[in-house]
Amino acid sequence: xxxxxxxxxxxVSSYSQKVVDALENDPDLDVDVLEYGCLGYCGECxxxxxxxxxxxxxxxxxxxxxxxxxxxxxxxEEDDLPELDFPL
Numbered sequence: 001x002x003x004x005x006x007x008x009x010x011x012v013s014s015y016s017q018k019v020v021d022a023l024e025n026d027p028d029l030d031v032d033v034l035e036y037g038c039l040g041y042c043g044e045c046x047x048x049x050x051x052x053x054x055x056x057x058x059x060x061x062x063x064x065x066x067x068x069x070x071x072x073x074x075x076x077e078e079d080d081l082p083e084l085d086f087p088l
Contacts, residue, residue, distance in 0.1 A: 003031045003074045006052040008039045015049040018063045019070065031074065053077075 023033050044050050049066040050059040053073045060066035
């Protein structure tokens with residue numbers, strides 16, 4: 001299952017458009033990027049860049065830091081997945 005990265009439209013217009021574009025255009029990432037009118041984090045929305053990564057809040061001081069944190073969170077979650085061994 002692909003990682004799901006969710007953004008608030010207000011936060012995108014203020015802080016994180018650069019992050020959305022980078023995620024959507026990175027050939028090394030296979031993620032679903034969605035933008036909603038509201039994610040219910042209104043206090044955070046107007047303060048700094050944020051996104052939900054598989055439902056978990058990720059915040060940073062800058063868009064570049066947010067992108068790095070999202071990529072790190074994706075790698076962390078991939079490392080936590082159990083390896084499946086299917087007989088051929």
